[in-house]
Amino acid sequence: MKLTEKKEKKFFSVKDTLFSLEEISDILSSCKKCGKCQSVCPVFENTGFEHHTARGKISLLQGLEKELLFDKSKIEENLKVCLLCGKCGEACPRNIDTKTLFIKSRLILNDFKQKSFIKKNIIRFFIAFPKIKNFIFGNQKIQNKNFSGKKVLFFSGCLFDQFYRDKTLKAFDIFNKLGYNTSLVSGECCGIPFLSSGDMKKYRFSRERLYGKIIDEKPDFVVSGCPTCIDTIKKVWSEFSYDDLILSEKIKVMDFHEFLYSDLKDLNFSAEKTENMKIKWHTPCHIKSLGIENEARFLVDKFSGCSIEKGKEDSCCGFGGTFSMEHPLMSMSVLDKRMKSLDMKKDELLVTGCPACMMQLGRSSSVKKENILHTIDLVFKNIDKISGNQEEKI
Missing domain, CATH: 3.40.50 (Rossmann fold)
Structure with missing residues (x-):
């Protein structure tokens, strides 16, 4: 009996996925199902479902790999019931990088067209198209007061751009008053919202734009008040590069806390104590x-x-x-x-x-x-x- 066109399409879709799963096969097999991830997972604590733990997700992927499971969409749904907080990876005695594993798995199983119209267009228009975002929210215009000393490029990131612009202004003022030659990159995205949604095309688009802005500025430091952006640039960019767009080691990428700590750790200063606060x-x-x-x-x-x-x-x-x-x-x-x-x-x-x-x-x-x-x-x-x-x- 011949497969109907719809079933045939679904069959070959699963076959294509099986081929792609080969690249994470060794990682999947390294999981010994000890359950340490279960004890630290905030989602499992909320739902109590095994398939929401790292162990459960890995088991589902192994079932797909071994052709015991065929419903790719259901497996994809469970992969996305994840905060990508990384706690399971920290607890794993086998040192499995679960965050990277699940992002790769989402890319393999992704069908971006199935996302809701609202979600898809919020991500695309407010992140991938900064000119539209800047037209709605306005553009950041900040004047640098120092033109000597080491150069700090402050990357504001999507949320600072849209909701916490005062933090960008304050950070810029802090660097200026510390004597740094400070410049700003706003209206750009590090790409992690797209990557975690399984959209490699938009991830690469955002990443290439930001990379180009950084290289053009030639900074000594790239600093952001968003640790997710810094984690993405330092770790995710190299893991999901697929090209040569890797920042030179001469450019130090640092979170705001790390950067100021290195600058102020030996400072003999404490803020004035505030009573009853x-x-x-x-x-x-x-x-x-x-x-x-x-x-x-x-x-x-x-x-x-x-x-x-x-x-x-x-x-x-x-x-x-x-x-x-x-x-x-x-x-x-x-x-x-x-x-x-x-x-x-x-x-x-x-x-x-x-x-x-x-x-x-x-x-x-x-x-x-x-x-x-x-x-x-x-x-x-x-x-x-x-x-x-x-x-x-x-």
């Missing part, structure tokens, strides 16, 4: 991924002027990029758990180092939006007290 600190997942938790806490402790707490458990906020769009209820459930661990009191400030976390934390009724700050806000408040001593170092 408490600050809670939320550690972004990509701050952990970059391995700069201590650097981030150094800045918060140094510039806060009050006691700092991070809650009983420093867990994920539940944003996860497009995860919060595709699974809003699950995203809010993860957020609720995080807010309970923070135990926010009235008028307490909540500080984090990531614009995506700021946006997600602001969805909670447990904290006022105006009380959610980026580390940039704390540093900016005190930068005039230390800038004079630093200019001589540069």
Whole structure:
């Protein structure tokens, strides 16, 4: 009996996928199903479904690879029930890079045309086409005041561009007052929203645009207040390169916290103590991924002027990029758990180092939006007290 045209198309689609799965076959087979990933997964804690853990996702991919499973769309759906927070990879005794594995798997299984009209066009028009975005939100125009010293290129990123423009202005002012020759790249995207959605074409488009802007500026440092962007440029770009667009080692790519820590770690300064004020600190997942938790806490402790707490458990906020769009209820459930661990009191400030976390934390009724700050806000408040001593170092 001959396959119908529809079934034949689906059959060959699965066959093509099987061929592509060969490149991750060794990684899949290295998983020993110990279940360590289950104990740290914020999504599994919310749903209790095994197929939402890293072990479960790997088992589904192995089933597809061995031709035991054929419903590619269902497997793709389960792969996207993931925050890409990286906690499972950190817990894995086999050191499987689960975040990279699941991004590659999404690319293999992706059918971008099946995304909702709203989601697809939000991603495309507000990220891939910066001229349209700048027409709606306006363009950043900042004047550099220093033309000597080492050059810092501040990459604002999508969320700073659209929702937290004051942070870009403050960061620019901080670098200027520290004596750096500062320039700005705005209206561009690092590409991670597309890559995590499985759209390699738009990822490469965004990446090539940003790469070109960086090379044209010839900076000593590329700095961003978004650790997700820095994690993407430092790690993801090289993993998903498929070309020669790799930044020279002469250009140091650093998160805002890491950069200022290297500059201010020996500074004998502490912000003026503020009585009866408490600050809670939320550690972004990509701050952990970059391995700069201590650097981030150094800045918060140094510039806060009050006691700092991070809650009983420093867990994920539940944003996860497009995860919060595709699974809003699950995203809010993860957020609720995080807010309970923070135990926010009235008028307490909540500080984090990531614009995506700021946006997600602001969805909670447990904290006022105006009380959610980026580390940039704390540093900016005190930068005039230390800038004079630093200019001589540069």
